[in-house]
Amino acid sequence: MKPVDPTAVTDIAVRADADWLQAHWMPYTGNREFKANPRLMVEADGAYYIDAEGRRIFDGLSGLWCTGLGHRRPELIEAVSRQMKTLDFMPPFQFGHPQSFALANRMQSFLPEGLGHVFFTGSGSEAADTSLKMARAYWRAKGKASKTRFIGREKGYHGVNFGGISVGGIVGNRKLFGQGVETDHLPHTQLLQNAFSRGMPQQGAELADDLQRLINLHDASNIAAVIVEPFSGSAGVVVPPVGYLQRLREICDQHDILLIFDEVITGFGRSGAWTGAAAFGVTPDILNCAKQITNGVQPLGAVIVKPDIYDTFMHADAPHYLVEFPHGYTYSAHPVACAAALATLDLLEREHAVERVNALAPYLEQKVHALRGCRHVTDIRNFGLAAGFTLAPAPGEPAKRPYEVGMMMWKQGFYVRYANDTVQLAPPFISTEAEIDRLVDALGQAFNALDP
Ligand SMILES: Cc1ncc(COP(=O)(O)O)c(C=O)c1O
Numbered sequence: 001m002k003p004v005d006p007t008a009v010t011d012i013a014v015r016a017d018a019d020w021l022q023a024h025w026m027p028y029t030g031n032r033e034f035k036a037n038p039r040l041m042v043e044a045d046g047a048y049y050i051d052a053e054g055r056r057i058f059d060g061l062s063g064l065w066c067t068g069l070g071h072r073r074p075e076l077i078e079a080v081s082r083q084m085k086t087l088d089f090m091p092p093f094q095f096g097h098p099q100s101f102a103l104a105n106r107m108q109s110f111l112p113e114g115l116g117h118v119f120f121t122g123s124g125s126e127a128a129d130t131s132l133k134m135a136r137a138y139w140r141a142k143g144k145a146s147k148t149r150f151i152g153r154e155k156g157y158h159g160v161n162f163g164g165i166s167v168g169g170i171v172g173n174r175k176l177f178g179q180g181v182e183t184d185h186l187p188h189t190q191l192l193q194n195a196f197s198r199g200m201p202q203q204g205a206e207l208a209d210d211l212q213r214l215i216n217l218h219d220a221s222n223i224a225a226v227i228v229e230p231f232s233g234s235a236g237v238v239v240p241p242v243g244y245l246q247r248l249r250e251i252c253d254q255h256d257i258l259l260i261f262d263e264v265i266t267g268f269g270r271s272g273a274w275t276g277a278a279a280f281g282v283t284p285d286i287l288n289c290a291k292q293i294t295n296g297v298q299p300l301g302a303v304i305v306k307p308d309i310y311d312t313f314m315h316a317d318a319p320h321y322l323v324e325f326p327h328g329y330t331y332s333a334h335p336v337a338c339a340a341a342l343a344t345l346d347l348l349e350r351e352h353a354v355e356r357v358n359a360l361a362p363y364l365e366q367k368v369h370a371l372r373g374c375r376h377v378t379d380i381r382n383f384g385l386a387a388g389f390t391l392a393p394a395p396g397e398p399a400k401r402p403y404e405v406g407m408m409m410w411k412q413g414f415y416v417r418y419a420n421d422t423v424q425l426a427p428p429f430i431s432t433e434a435e436i437d438r439l440v441d442a443l444g445q446a447f448n449a450l451d452p
Helices: 018-022 030-038 075-087 098-107 124-143 160-169 207-218 244-255 278-281 306-314 335-350 353-369 400-412 433-448
Strands: 041-045 046-051 056-059 117-121 150-153 183-186 223-228 256-262 286-289 299-304 377-383 386-391 417-419 423-427
Touching: 018 030, 030 223, 041 278, 046 306, 056 386, 056 433, 075 286, 075 335, 098 335, 117 124, 117 244, 117 306, 124 256, 124 299, 124 306, 150 160, 150 207, 183 207, 207 223, 207 244, 223 244, 244 256, 256 353, 256 377, 299 423, 335 353, 353 377, 353 386, 353 433, 386 400, 386 433, 400 417, 400 423
Parallel strands: 150 183, 150 223, 223 256, 256 286
Antiparallel strands: 041 046, 046 056, 117 299, 286 299, 377 386, 386 423, 417 423
16 A cells, blocks of 8 residues: 555554554444455545545545535634634533534524424434433323334334334344344335336335334334434435325324434435425424534534423423433533534535535436446435445345445445445535546446456
């Protein structure tokens, strides 16, 4: 590996030898593979990373679905450093700072009507578990303490904490970890007959009726909440059929079950609206977000609830000085993260992120669907500025082909996400059509370079 001048970017020497790499147990990474074949990024610039060999790598997934505005935005650097110079940390329990209140108020302008109160966390996983705990505690405060069961969905991803993996529906994230929280799962909505749908598939709204089956099985008096992503991102952009989310909403309303949208990916531009709720026209009772809220520069998540939920906690029959919801993190509402989020929301608005996504989305759609017929591609899905491809599994090795595609793309100067049997794209909102051309053309070549 040819190193870049490390002093130009960092005071840490760039090394790639096994001894140095062993100490860090990397997350969601094939550590043995990575350490034999390191892929180190040392700098970022707009829609690109610079790797340790000085190559420019197009960021085909906006980091991990979070850097839609591109990297190293001066406005965010300024906001974060200004905040670090004034109030770098303060205890978020029983004391406050203005940034979190400013941010919660600022968020009202683009949240779906009927959602208002914002509880901050440090990540999407923390947002998932927070929302589940809130749902149970809410029903308890309402005198319905038996409502504890959750309903998730196959292929769902809600982060990696125990609540999140319990309601999540990706087997690889669940199978090692034993007993979770009591949960049932709706069927996923990736139907064979919908393969190669552009945007929302036409068939499958009736899959939401499975919720009624689970209610018949457990009784609504035992069910706290349903949690779904408006579209499933980590499962490879699985888009809800027309009418599906509306049907879930109706059934939840009929049976007094809370509906939680996990908008950690769909939130704040990616789906061609500020939220997936707005894009799909369905308002949940609780909306979780993270990632794009700070453009990835600071860890921050949020759980936003309708007033009835907040009010139920506030009106509990207990002395006013007692904590209403005994939950929160050391880094909840971190002042630097809140400053980053305020600056990010300004940028998203000022640079018309939603409009940009809507302008680029049809282009991405026609480009990705032109890859139909590439080797081993069995499905292509898209929504907003996101696309997912399913590859037929190699015999006995279902995750191998996507990995091989990811590696070929990296060699060609593109970062894409590969996971399970899928390859995923989520280009930055600042991408040009020419960049999307290069990304998708390279992907088509990579598919066709796979072994037959
Ligand atoms: C829908 C959804 N929920 C939760 C998470 C977890 O977020 P984090 O990795 O910030 O904990 C993710 C991450 O990809 C996600 O896509």
